[in-house]
Amino acid sequence: MKNIHKTILFTFVICLISVIFIVSFQLTTQNSLGISCSYLDPITIDALAFLAASFLVADGIYRIWEHKNAPLKKQWSRSVRILFGCSIIALHLVQVFYKFF
Secondary structure, three states: OOHHHHHHHHHHHHHHHHHHHHHHHHHHHOOOOOOOHHHHOOHHHHHHHHHHHHHHHHHHHHHHHHOOOOOHHHHHHHHHHHHHHHHHHHHHHHHHHHHHO
16 A cells, blocks of 8 residues: 555544544533533634634645655654644534534
8 A cells, every 4th residue: 555545544544533532522511511611702713713723634634745655654743733623623613513503
């Protein structure tokens, strides 16, 4: 398997696991909270988080593509950058859905 395929598969799997964990955790615990302070933040906080997370994801993807022949051992930090971006997006999407629905 080529290096780029290993990196993409690794990145996809860790992002998928993270997003599933975050969404399930948020959905199961939001009902048990007496007061949801993070859900009271203005929508601008969510918009800024989406922008920052989108930058992390886009930059990570670009860097992986730029160094597509590098082994996974050298690409893992870029995969973690994408993981953080996907996690932030998932977290704030749940918060936005909670605010409006």
